[in-house]
Amino acid sequence: MKKVGTAVILCGGKSSRMGFDKSKIKIEGRLLIEIIGEKLEKIFNEIILVAEKEDKFENLKYKVVEDMEKNYGPAGGIYTGLKNASSKYVFFLACDMPKINIDYIKYLMNIIEDDECDGLxxxxxxxxxxxxxxYSKDLIKDFKKGIEENSLVLYDIIKNSNIRYIPExxxxxxxxxxxxxxxxxxxKDLGILEEIFNK
Structure with a gap:
């Protein structure tokens, strides 16, 4: 499959429950986000990391952009990713989501080709x-409005948009x-990584 589009990994968040910065989780000496990025590279031609500072991951090959709205959780990260992505449709996941399903992402990509929706x-x-x-760049205005109104619940921001929901x-x-x-x-959740990467 031809590589196309942008994937954004959200690397912000306070990581208060983990006790340390989750974007720095390592597996056998390598950052988890680097491993995630390499998987996403199989189908995307642009990988962007949204972090609290632009120079946070100087040794990684991926583009790093500073979160434009640091106090707004995922909503701020998605807004920043959409503003910086080169493609209309942007795939989003968080730095602490280790399971990447390429076939599922391809399935979503195929829907996008036939359905001009605002998100999947x-x-x-x-x-x-x-x-x-x-998410589509057409949602930038909705996220901007939500942030201005201090609405941090993603569903509230997108509920009036043309979102296509994929049934469970x-x-x-x-x-x-x-x-x-x-x-x-x-x-304790880090044990999941052994199940995923040491099979």
Missing amino acids: ICKKNDWIEPLHAF EITKKYSPDLDIFVNLNYV
């Missing part, structure tokens, strides 16, 4: 999974346990 997000009943998802049943065809949405919040 998995929905579980009344709950959405806002990351491991695509479809996502499970690619990720039966929905583990693509698992993130590492506590030190």
Whole structure:
């Protein structure tokens, strides 16, 4: 498959529950975000890291941009990523989401080619999974408005947009346990990395 589009890894966040900066998690001496980036490189031609400072990852080959709205959580990171991406549609995930499903991402890409929506997000009943998802640059104005109104709930920001929601049943065809949405919040969660990378 031809590499196309932009993927953004959100590397901000306070990491208060983990006790240390999650963007610095390492596996056998390598940063997890570097390993994630290499997987995303298989299908994307641009990888961007959104961090609190532009010089945070000087030794990585990826473009690093400073979070334009540091106190607004993922909403600020997505806004920054959309503003800096070179493609209309941008894939987003967090630095502590180690499970990358390339086939699922390709499935979403194919939908984008046929459906001019504002985003592609998995929905579980009344709950959405806002990351491991695509957002369109057309949403920049919505995120800007949400930030100006101090609305940090992603669903509230995008609820009136033309979002295509992927049913949980479809996502499970690619990720039966929905583990693509698992993130590492506590030190005890780091054991997941051994299961993923030491098989």
